[in-house]
Amino acid sequence: MADVMIAVMPFAGHVAPLAAVAAAFVDAGHRVRVYTGRAYADRFAALGAEPVSWSTAPDFDELDLAATFPALRGRKGPRQLLANVEHLFVGTGAAQGDDLVAAYGERPWDVIVADNLSLGTHFAAERTGTPSVTVSIVPLSIPTPELPPPILPLRPAAGPLGRLRDRILNTALALATRGIQHAYDAQRAASGLPPTDAPLAAAWHSPDLVCASGVPQLEYPRSSWPVRVEFVGALAPTGSVRPEPPDWWAELPEDRPIVHVTQGTLNVDPDDLIRPAFAALGRQPVSVVATTGRAEAPDLPFPAPPNAFVAGLVDYAALLPRADVMITNGGWGGVLAALAHGIPLIVAGGDIDKPVIAARVGWAGAGIDLRTGRPSATAILRAWRRLSADPEYRERAEAIGRELRSHDGPREVVEHTMALVERRARTAPPAT
Template identity: 75%
Template sequence: MAEIMLAVMPFAGHVAPLAAVASAFIDAGHGVRVYTGRAYAERFAATGAEVVRWSRAPDFDEHDLPATFPALRGRKGARQALANVEHVFIRTAAAQGDDLSAAYRARAWDVIVADGLSLGARIASEHTTTPWVTVSIVPLTIPTPELPPPGFGLPPARRPLGHARDRLLHAALRLGTRGLRRAYDEQRAAAGLAPSSIPFEVVFSSPDLVCASGIPELDWPRRSWPVPVEYVGALAPTGHGDTAPPEWWADLPEDRPIVLVTQGTLNVDPDDLIRPTLAALGRQPVSIVATTGRADAPGLPFPAPPNAYVAGLVDYAALLPRIDAMVTNGGWGGVLAALSHGVPLIVAGGDLDKPEIAGRVAWSGAGVDLRTGTPRAGAVLAAWRRVSADPRYRERAEALGRALRQHDGPREVVSRTVDLLDRRRAEGRR
């Protein structure tokens, strides 16, 4: 049996899949510690893991990031995405590494298994010379030359003009991320590490093993990866299984199609997606289930139409088998959960990884990309009509669902990690 350190950024979207991974390691008999923020300490303790809380690293409230990271105040779109990556994920890396190294000195682990945005895991792995496994809870965004750079949601180019566009975008991305590279170099220096020759594009990815949530059918085709990648399907249970049914659950009609609209759990302004969806579908022959993404804020600040049912969170495992379509901000966990049930998607991907997810869903044929995080009601209505009228969207979603259901993501992370350790031990005996 192995000693596992699991490093998890304290965001709801990161916690659910990594809690499932923690449980899978424990079920297999391994010792598990989890390094995460105070907001989710009890969640991981409930799995049976020992929790190591952020100490030197600045713990934060995911619903009020500017309170801890003032540079994020007033930003949206691309500026928000870059600032989030720099201040939340990169500039906390040295302090995360300090916390993890202290935990290693207290009791050594065999391997550190970290969510794909936990850069402190790389620093801790270098300090402790222990192997590191990345668990990517969002679509992989490792650039490769034959594809457009990640983040734009662009499909592969097929003509010379498209390839020229991609070269320009790669150059622009390198220019636009110079500040992130400087921040990473500064964090390495603060951690007492020498400058790295590793390309910045892969610093978040383990050179030992990357377990990627999802399936190849939801990724752009490419010849190879610069690091070892294994797809493991969906990681989390299909959403909020410990959530009590809302009061209206028994009243949800059985004789009308149900459309779910979810605002996600990070940027949760209901004006962005819930309001236009209610305006679009309020007079249509459907029931609308709207989730605000906040268990402590289950209502809306504006009137809802009579055919709408509103909650903070719902149990996806109970709801998804009943719905006909899902309007989503593009959170990867929710997208995989919906597709696992063969549900076609309408994706409003506004920022961070969401445009990339929206582009992949559209490319896969399982849904419509609205190309904005703040769509107009008319655009939502037109997309819903397309998805409802064309059976190919559901057929494609069902095909992807069959591929996803062939995986057991958490157990596959465990088996891949154990295989890595076995290989390392065998190499050490030679």
């Protein structure tokens, strides 16, 4: 039995996959603590893990980030991405590390496992000299000279001009993110850690092991990885706990295809995606199942067409086996859940990492990238007609689905982690 610390950024999209991982460690007989926000403490306690709450680090409400981080107010798109990274993910790193080191002082762990945006994990692992595992809950952002910057929604380019493009973009990105790099350097100093020549991009992944959600078919090809990477498929079937079936569930027609429209769980303005999807498909021979992303607020501020069914959240284990197409804002967990069922996608990625995810889905041939987070009804209708007319999208989605279904993600994270612990134990110097 190992003592395992799991660190989870307190967002619904982070908690769902790491909850599945925590449950797998508990089921395997390991002693598990989970460092996360108070809003999710009960969720992990119910799994048999011991919650450790953000204390020195500023706990926050994911539905109102600006209340804790005023610099995030009123930002969207690339400006939101950069502000989130600097103020939320980087700016809390030292305090997260302090919380974790305090927990280590109370009871040392054998290994720390964390989602890839938990920067404090890497500080804590470095300070305690313990092995760490990154569970990448989004597409891998490990940089390489062979590819454009991983945070940009660009496909690989070939030839001398393509390589020149990528060199220029990598240089420009380094200049654009100097403020974030300075913030990271300051957080290292606040943690009592020495300066490092490693770029910030390297700080989001453990040097020991990365367990990547997804499969290689959704990654741009590269010659090698600078760290050990193990793909583990999907980690959780849905982005939240299983809700009760909505009142209309029994009324869903059996003889019409279902198009699922999801606004995600972070930026949930229904005008961005649900409204134009209703306008596009309200007269089509389908049932449109839309989720607002808020269990406590399932209603919309505009009328739904007669063929639409609306809920805050829907149990994907029940919905996805019946769905024909998913229209999504590009959350990675939802994308993997759809592809695991062989469902082709229409992706409107507008914020954070979602444009990158949309680009990868389009590159993989498993769906259509609308290249905006606020598509028009015409764009959605055309994309839906393309998916319906071209079987290659579904065939590609089904091929990726077969690969995803060949994995048991949470169990594989446990296996890879314990193999790391055993390797470290064999190579550790003898005690004196």
